[in-house]
Amino acid sequence: MGVAKRTVSRLFYGYRRVNERGLARAVTGKTVLVTGASHGIGRATARKLAAAGAHVVLVARSQHHLDDLAAEITADGGAAIALRTNLTDFDEVDNLTKYVRDEFGRVDILVSNAGKSVRRAIHDSYDRFHEHQSLININYLGPVKLTLGLLPLMRAHGGGLLVNVATFATRLPPWPRWAGYQASKSAFDIWLRGTVAELRQDGIRLATVYPGFVDTRMSAPTAHLRRLPPLHLDDAANLVCAAIVRGRGNIGPRWIPLIDGAAGLCQDIASRVATTAHRHMA
Known part of the structure; x- marks a missing residue:
């Protein structure tokens, strides 16, 4: 991405320069679980968190990509473990939370980044109900299941931070062909914002990131999105890190x-x- 194009995307979507000392204070020695860590924003964020001193738990469906990332982080002097989990398989989510509880005893920060996007005309969707089930499971029910499993650990240790990597699409009016994606991502966003009101007394906070269009493999199949100025992957990861440093509130355009x-x-x-x-x- 050229300098001019990156500058335009930063102006359009927002830009946060990460305070490296602040990030180190926020994550050093802490256990940070990142979903969707094998690619895109999750991968870039996991690398930054590990470099800042976090013990990163890498979660995604692709074991070999997770193993490669864990090896890279370890080679650079960081600490990471790869745990293959399909968030749409709720038994696997239960196994993940049990493993984390037994092996680490705590999770200080949960970065809910995993997601799926389907953009299809409704007239082409009459026999594709399974796509809506998949969107709901990966964008809403799976993250809810994981969050519910980890909240007792956070409460037992006096608090924690929930970081939701949402999308700017959840804050826009409904768009044609995006109904399933916007609805499923909005569902988790609203659930978290409602739930955190009950969790503040336990020291559990919420920080939400609403990144703009990022040129990743998830958005690649949608040709018209490529006309938009993309948010650089490193800039998107910086938004997540800035949310962790702030420890609350919303970050986005x-x-x-x-x-x-x-x-x-x-x-x-x-x-x-x-x-x-x-x-x-x-």
């Missing part, structure tokens, strides 16, 4: 609050119109 405000206003107007219409029709 600076224009998201404007979208939220406009959407809220439109919804309020629509609600008032519907209420008035219903009153006159009654």
